[in-house]
Amino acid sequence: IEDPAARGVITGEAYAIRAFCQLDVLRLFGQMPQGASRQVELPYSETTSIDEMPAYYSFDDYVVKLESDLSKAESLLKDNDPLFQYTFSELNSANGNELSDSYMYYRQSRMNYWAVKAIQARMYLYLGKKDKAYTLAKEIIEAKGADGELVMTMSGETDIAKGYKACPSECLLYLSKYDVKTYSSVFLIGNKADQQAGSSHLVISSSMLSDLYAGQNTGSHNRYLNCWNRNVKDASANLYGALAKYYFADDAENQMLYYQIIPLLRMSEVYLIAMETSSDLDEINEWYHDYMLAHSVVLNEVGFSSLSEVPGKMLNEYRREFYGEGQMFYTYKRTGATTMLWGNGNADENVYIVPLPETEYNPNSQIK
Incomplete structure (x- = not known):
C-alpha cells in the first residue's frame, strides 16, 4: 500500500482487532482479574502461521501485550483515520467522490479510532483500573467530530422508533450480516x-x-x-x-444494513463505564439522565443520592442493556459476583475460569 495514511489505518485496525479478540480470550479463559488464587497462563498469538505455536504468558505479561497492541493501534489511527476529517454519517456511504480509496469509508462498522478507545476503556474496567477507564470513557462521551458536534450520542430513542432494534447509530463497531x-x-x-x-x-x-x-x-x-x-x-x-x-x-x-447487525461496541457501554468509574455524583446523575432519556424514560428525580448506589444499578443495566450480547458473564467475573441472576448455586473461580479446549496445548495442567 503506497498511501501512508491508508497503511496506517489498516495496520492500526489489525493491531486493534487482535487486541479485541485476545481481550476476550483473557476474559473467558483467564484467571480472576481481582484477588485471583488460581494463576492461568494464556497464549497471545502474534503470528498468522498455523505451524508456529504462540507463546503463553502470565496474566500481567498478557495485559502488557494487550496494552501494547492497543497503544500501537491508537497511534496509527490518530490523524490517519478519516474520522478526523469527516463525521461517521458522512463516511457511512461511498457515494461521494472525496475519498480516493473506497476502503476508507464505512468507518462506523470498522475498527475506527474511537472503537479503539472504547476497547481500552472496556479493558481497564475489567482490570479494575477505574481511573484509566474513566478518563477514556469521558473522552469518548465528550469528543467532538469534524463538524464540531459530539462524535456520537446514544441513539435508542430514534433508532428503535425506526425499527433499528440493535441501535446501530450508537455503535462504535459492529458486524453486518444480512x-x-x-x-x-x-x-x-x-x-x-x-x-x-x-x-x-x-x-x-x-x-x-x-x-x-x-x-x-x-x-x-x-x-x-x-x-x-x-x-x-x-x-x-x-x-x-x-x-x-x-x-x-x-x-x-x-x-439491509441497519436491521441486520451484530453490535460489538456501543455508546451505552461507554456511558455505563463512565458512570461506574466516576467519583463525581453530579456528573454521574447528568450522564444517567441522558442514558435513561435515550431509553425513552424521563427521570423526575435525582438518579442517585450517593455513590454507593451506583455499582448495583450499573450491574442491573448491564443485564438489561446487553442481554444476548455476550457481556454479562464478564461483568459478573470482573466484579467477583458470587451469585448470578437465575443462576444455580454460588459462582466461584471454578465457574469463572473456563477450561482451555482439550485440543489446546495447556501449560497450566500438570503432566503426570
Missing part, C-alpha cells in the same frame, strides 16, 4: 423438540423479563416495549411461551 435472522432463529430459539430434550436457548419467560426490568418505568422504556419478541416461533411455526431479544425484519428491503 442473514443474521436465519442464524438467530436456529441458535437462539431452536425448536420445540430441542426444548423437550432440555436444550438451553437464549429465550426467557415473561417472569424473567419482569426480573430484568424490576424497578424500571416499563410504560415508556423503549427496550422493554420494542426489543423483545413476544411471539417467538420455532422453525415449524410453533409458538413458544418465551421471549427473545431483538427480532429482525422478514421483508427483503428491511434485511
Whole structure:
C-alpha cells in the first residue's frame, strides 16, 4: 500500500482487532482479574502461521501485550483515520467522490479510532483500573467530530422508533450480516423438540423479563416495549411461551444494513463505564439522565443520592442493556459476583475460569 495514511489505518485496525479478540480470550479463559488464587497462563498469538505455536504468558505479561497492541493501534489511527476529517454519517456511504480509496469509508462498522478507545476503556474496567477507564470513557462521551458536534450520542430513542432494534447509530463497531435472522432463529430459539430434550436457548419467560426490568418505568422504556419478541416461533411455526431479544425484519428491503447487525461496541457501554468509574455524583446523575432519556424514560428525580448506589444499578443495566450480547458473564467475573441472576448455586473461580479446549496445548495442567 503506497498511501501512508491508508497503511496506517489498516495496520492500526489489525493491531486493534487482535487486541479485541485476545481481550476476550483473557476474559473467558483467564484467571480472576481481582484477588485471583488460581494463576492461568494464556497464549497471545502474534503470528498468522498455523505451524508456529504462540507463546503463553502470565496474566500481567498478557495485559502488557494487550496494552501494547492497543497503544500501537491508537497511534496509527490518530490523524490517519478519516474520522478526523469527516463525521461517521458522512463516511457511512461511498457515494461521494472525496475519498480516493473506497476502503476508507464505512468507518462506523470498522475498527475506527474511537472503537479503539472504547476497547481500552472496556479493558481497564475489567482490570479494575477505574481511573484509566474513566478518563477514556469521558473522552469518548465528550469528543467532538469534524463538524464540531459530539462524535456520537446514544441513539435508542430514534433508532428503535425506526425499527433499528440493535441501535446501530450508537455503535462504535459492529458486524453486518444480512442473514443474521436465519442464524438467530436456529441458535437462539431452536425448536420445540430441542426444548423437550432440555436444550438451553437464549429465550426467557415473561417472569424473567419482569426480573430484568424490576424497578424500571416499563410504560415508556423503549427496550422493554420494542426489543423483545413476544411471539417467538420455532422453525415449524410453533409458538413458544418465551421471549427473545431483538427480532429482525422478514421483508427483503428491511434485511439491509441497519436491521441486520451484530453490535460489538456501543455508546451505552461507554456511558455505563463512565458512570461506574466516576467519583463525581453530579456528573454521574447528568450522564444517567441522558442514558435513561435515550431509553425513552424521563427521570423526575435525582438518579442517585450517593455513590454507593451506583455499582448495583450499573450491574442491573448491564443485564438489561446487553442481554444476548455476550457481556454479562464478564461483568459478573470482573466484579467477583458470587451469585448470578437465575443462576444455580454460588459462582466461584471454578465457574469463572473456563477450561482451555482439550485440543489446546495447556501449560497450566500438570503432566503426570
